[in-house]
Amino acid sequence: xxxxxIGVFIVIFSSAVLGSMIGVGGGxxxxxxxxxxxxxxxxxxxxxxxxxxxxxxxxxxVTYASSGYIDYKLGLIxxxxxxxxxxxxxxxxxxxxxxxxxxxxxxxxxxxGYRMIKKIEFxxxxxxxxxxxxxxxxxxxxxxxxxxxxGLLGIGGGILKVPIMVLILGIPTRVAIGTSEFMISxxxxxxxxxxxxxxxxxxxxAGSAIIGGFLGAQLxxxxxxxxxxxxxxxxxxxxxxxxxxxxxxxxxxIWI
Amino acid sequence: xxxKFNRIYPAILFTILIISLILSLAGIIYHFIDxxxxxxxxxxxxxxxxxxxxASISSIFIKGVHNRxxxxxxxxxxxxxxxxLNMIELGLPSL
Numbered sequence: 001x002x003x004x005x006i007g008v009f010i011v012i013f014s015s016a017v018l019g020s021m022i023g024v025g026g027g028x029x030x031x032x033x034x035x036x037x038x039x040x041x042x043x044x045x046x047x048x049x050x051x052x053x054x055x056x057x058x059x060x061x062v063t064y065a066s067s068g069y070i071d072y073k074l075g076l077i078x079x080x081x082x083x084x085x086x087x088x089x090x091x092x093x094x095x096x097x098x099x100x101x102x103x104x105x106x107x108x109x110x111x112x113g114y115r116m117i118k119k120i121e122f123x124x125x126x127x128x129x130x131x132x133x134x135x136x137x138x139x140x141x142x143x144x145x146x147x148x149x150x151g152l153l154g155i156g157g158g159i160l161k162v163p164i165m166v167l168i169l170g171i172p173t174r175v176a177i178g179t180s181e182f183m184i185s186x187x188x189x190x191x192x193x194x195x196x197x198x199x200x201x202x203x204x205x206a207g208s209a210i211i212g213g214f215l216g217a218q219l220x221x222x223x224x225x226x227x228x229x230x231x232x233x234x235x236x237x238x239x240x241x242x243x244x245x246x247x248x249x250x251x252x253x254i255w256i
Numbered sequence: 257x258x259x260k261f262n263r264i265y266p267a268i269l270f271t272i273l274i275i276s277l278i279l280s281l282a283g284i285i286y287h288f289i290d291x292x293x294x295x296x297x298x299x300x301x302x303x304x305x306x307x308x309x310x311a312s313i314s315s316i317f318i319k320g321v322h323n324r325x326x327x328x329x330x331x332x333x334x335x336x337x338x339x340x341l342n343m344i345e346l347g348l349p350s351l
Contacts, residue, residue, distance in 0.1 A: 001287075002288075005284060005287075051302065051305065054305050054306075054308065054309075055273065055276070055277075055305065058269055058272075058273055058305075058308050059273060061266075061269060061312070062266040062269050062270050062273075063266075065262060065265050065266045065269070066262055066263070066266045067262075068258070068262050072316050072319070072328065073327060073328060073331065076313075076316065076328070076331035076332060076334075076335055077331060079335055080331070080334055080335055080338055083335065083338055083339055083342075084338065084342075087342045182312070185308060185309060185312065186309040186312065186313070186335075186339075189305070189306055189308065189309045190309070190339060190342065192306075193306060193342075193343060193346065193349075194346060196302065196306075196349075197346040197347050197349075201302070203295050203298045203299055203302065204287065204291075204294075204295070204298065206280070206298055206301070206302050207280035207281070207283045207284045207287075207298045207301060208280075208284060210276055210277060210280040210301060210302070210305060211277060211280050211281060211284075214273060214276075214277050
C-alpha cells in the first residue's frame with residue numbers, strides 16, 4: 001500500500017506541476033499515468049483525478065480571485081448547466097465498460113495533444129457591454145457538454161470552457177481562464193461526489209491525491225513564470241499523443 | 257466591497273484547502289499506526305474538500321446580499337439548489 005500511496009502522490013504532483021505551468025488542471029496526464037503506469041483501474045483513476053483537480057483548481061482560484069480576474073456572474077450562469085453535465089457524466093461513466101472509457105479518453109487526448117502542439121491563439125473581441133441572448137444560450141448549452149466530459153473522463157474541462165468563454169461569449173482570455181478555474185473547482189467537486197458515493201473513490205489513496213494536487217499546483221504556478229512555457233506545451237502535447245495511442249490500443253484489447 | 261471580497265474569499269478558500277491538506281496528511285501518517293481508523297481521518301479530508309464549492313457559492317451569495325445584486329443572489333441560490341438536490345439524491349455524506 002505504501003508504494004501505491006507514493007506512486008499516486010508522484011503522478012499527481014508531477015502532473016499538477018506540469019499542468020499549472022501551462023494553465024491546465026492536468027487530468028489529461030493523471031488518468032493515463034495512473035491507468036497505464038500504476039495499473040489502477042480507469043474508474044478509480046478518474047475518481048482520483050477529479051479529486052486532485054478540486055485541489056488544483058481551488059488553489060488556482062485563490063490566486064485569480066486575489067487578482068480580481070473572475071467574472072462571478074458569468075461563472076455562476078454557466079456553472080448551473082456545467083454541474084448538471086458533471087453529475088450526468090459521472091453517472092454515465094460508472095455504467096460504461098473500461099475499454100469504452102479508454103478509447104473515448106484516447107480520442108479526446110488526440111484533440112488535446114494537437115491543441116498543445118499547435119497552440120491556437122484566440123482572437124479577442126471588444127468586451128461586450130450586454131451579452132446577446134443567443135450567444136449566452138449557446139454558451140450555457142456548450143457548458144453542459146464541458147461538464148459532461150469532466151464528469152465522464154475525470155478532467156477539469158478548462159480546455160473546453162476557456163474557448164467557450166472567449167470565442168462564443170467574447171470574454172478576455174485572462175478573465176476566461178480565471179472564471180474557468182473557479183468553475184472547475186465546483187464542477188470537479190460535483191463529479192467527484194458521484195464517485196465518492198458510488199464507493200469508487202479509494203479513500204486511502206485520496207489523501208495523497210489531495211496533497212499532490214495542492215502542492216503541485218502551488219509549485220507549478222510559480223515555476224510557470226520562470227520556465228519557457230512553449231517548450232513545455234510541445235513536450236506535453238507529444239506525451240499526450242503517445243498516451244492517446246496507448247489508451248486506444250489498450251481499450252481495443254491490444255496490450256501496450 | 258469588491259476589494260474586500262477579493263481578499264476575504266481567497267482567504268476562506270485557502271483555509272479550507274489547508275485544513276483538507278492537514279487532515280489528508282494526518283490520515284496517511286495514521287494509516288501506518290491504525291489503518292482502520294485512518295479511513296475516518298482521510299474521509300474527513302475528502303469531505304472538507306467538498307465543502308470548498310459550497311464556501312465559494314455562499315461567499316458570492318453574501319457578496320450579492322451586501323451589494324444588493326439580486327442577479328448574483330438568485331444565481332447562487334439556483335446553483336446551491338441544483339448541487340444540493342443532486343447530493344440529496346445521491347445520499348448525503350457520512351463518515
